[in-house]
Amino acid sequence: MSTLSYQALGEALPPGSIEFVGNNQLKANFSQITGNDLSLESSSxxxxxxxxxxxxxxxDQVNEARINxxxxxxxxxxxMLAGTAEQPEYHFLIKVKVDTALFPDNLDDPTD
Known part of the structure; x- marks a missing residue:
């Protein structure tokens, strides 16, 4: 696996989290992702x-395959898990290059 496709993302999440429902539509099922019953009023x-x-x-999986x-x-x-043992925090970094001539509509897939 060396792509950042929705299919690959679905394999990195619990089963049934990402589904193709037809008519060019994908569904991210947050009840599957969290393992909880959710409503529109649930915390996101x-x-x-x-x-x-x-x-x-x-x-990480893409990078492992690329290294191989x-x-x-x-x-x-x-x-990254940061903070202290008493107050841990998750820090996430998403980094995507853009074509500056078309910014922000043309994002570059780093696996291409």
Whole structure:
């Protein structure tokens, strides 16, 4: 696996988290991502953090595959547990290059 596709992201998340539902539509199922029953009034924090952790995990998997293929690793998503034992925090970094002539609409996939 050396792409940042939705299919690969779905494999980095719990089963059923990312689905193609037809008609050019993908669904991110946050109930699957969190393992909780959710409604529109539910807090989005856990779902967003678990999605970001999945994206960081996928980036690590892509880099492992790239290293095995003698390719340079990419910089896309990373996570770091920071803070103190009493007050831990997740820090996420998403880094995406852009074509400055078309900014912000033309984002470059680092695996291309």
């Amino acid at each position: 924090i856990e779902g967003i953090v678990k999605l970001l952790r999945g994206i960081a995990k996928l980036t 293929q003698d390719l340079d690793p990419i910089e896309f998503a990373s996570e």
